[in-house]
Amino acid sequence: MGKTYGSGLSHLFAMHEQMLSGSALGPIVMQQAGSLNKRDRTWLDLCCGCGALLAFARANGFQVTGVDAASGPLQQAKRIAPQAKLIRGDVAAVNLKNRFDIITCVGGSTNYLLRLNDLLRVLGHARRHLAEGGMFCFDVNTPHGYAINVDHPVSLVGDDHAGFFGVEYNARTQRAKWHVTGFVKSGRAYQRFDECHELRGYEMEQIDRLCERAGLSFERYDADTLAAADAETARLVYFCR
Numbered sequence: 001m002g003k004t005y006g007s008g009l010s011h012l013f014a015m016h017e018q019m020l021s022g023s024a025l026g027p028i029v030m031q032q033a034g035s036l037n038k039r040d041r042t043w044l045d046l047c048c049g050c051g052a053l054l055a056f057a058r059a060n061g062f063q064v065t066g067v068d069a070a071s072g073p074l075q076q077a078k079r080i081a082p083q084a085k086l087i088r089g090d091v092a093a094v095n096l097k098n099r100f101d102i103i104t105c106v107g108g109s110t111n112y113l114l115r116l117n118d119l120l121r122v123l124g125h126a127r128r129h130l131a132e133g134g135m136f137c138f139d140v141n142t143p144h145g146y147a148i149n150v151d152h153p154v155s156l157v158g159d160d161h162a163g164f165f166g167v168e169y170n171a172r173t174q175r176a177k178w179h180v181t182g183f184v185k186s187g188r189a190y191q192r193f194d195e196c197h198e199l200r201g202y203e204m205e206q207i208d209r210l211c212e213r214a215g216l217s218f219e220r221y222d223a224d225t226l227a228a229a230d231a232e233t234a235r236l237v238y239f240c241r
């Protein structure tokens, strides 16, 4: 797996949820899942990060469970989704007793899985953890999505933090490096952090094949427009059953 989040970047994620996090997909996921006519509806968020989607799901009446490999984001998740069951672990090895009505893995988390086999395992685990009639939604950044960001560094500045992001992308290996330097207020001073996240862009055809191998039937769209995906698509969203 690539480097998981340090607490510095998870802080920026929490502050800029709308821009950075996949939690904005929450209402769309619910709409796609359709009516779940049962009392105890359950939602599993894989790579839950700081818990924004867990908080959304809980506010919509779900029993929520989140899995993430990193402790910094899980600490934030505990604060904003206190009723969630939180599990620290690798999503490529997740094995829970329960089945879930909705499973999500969003915010570009699948791109942290650098090996096709690990991504295939995550898709297989998700299928096995789905309750009857349930839905699994994940998003994934494409190689094009990383390539277009190379010349467009992003900065995020607020009263108590600032973050600067630069992307390196290697088209041959499909690997991206996401360099982040941030400053987070700590008392009167700002604490600096530097992180480098290694990610892999995935082509639509690769993901389609993996879904088929994992036994998932799916619909997929451009995640930003929810229209049919094309060569310009930077991020795909899959709704699987």
Ligand SMILES: C[S@@+](CC[C@H](N)C(=O)[O-])C[C@H]1O[C@@H](n2cnc3c(N)ncnc32)[C@H](O)[C@@H]1O
Pocket: 001, 002, 003, 004, 005, 013, 020, 021, 022, 023, 046, 047, 048, 049, 050, 051, 052, 067, 068, 069, 070, 073, 089, 090, 091, 092, 105, 106, 107, 108, 109, 112, 113
């Ligand atoms: C880009 S963040 C997205 C977080 C959240 N889903 C959101 O949309 O805000 C990616 C998250 O995936 C987690 N992660 C990456 N690889 C993982 C793995 N193999 N197992 C569990 N968590 C992982 C990181 O720790 C991080 O919290």
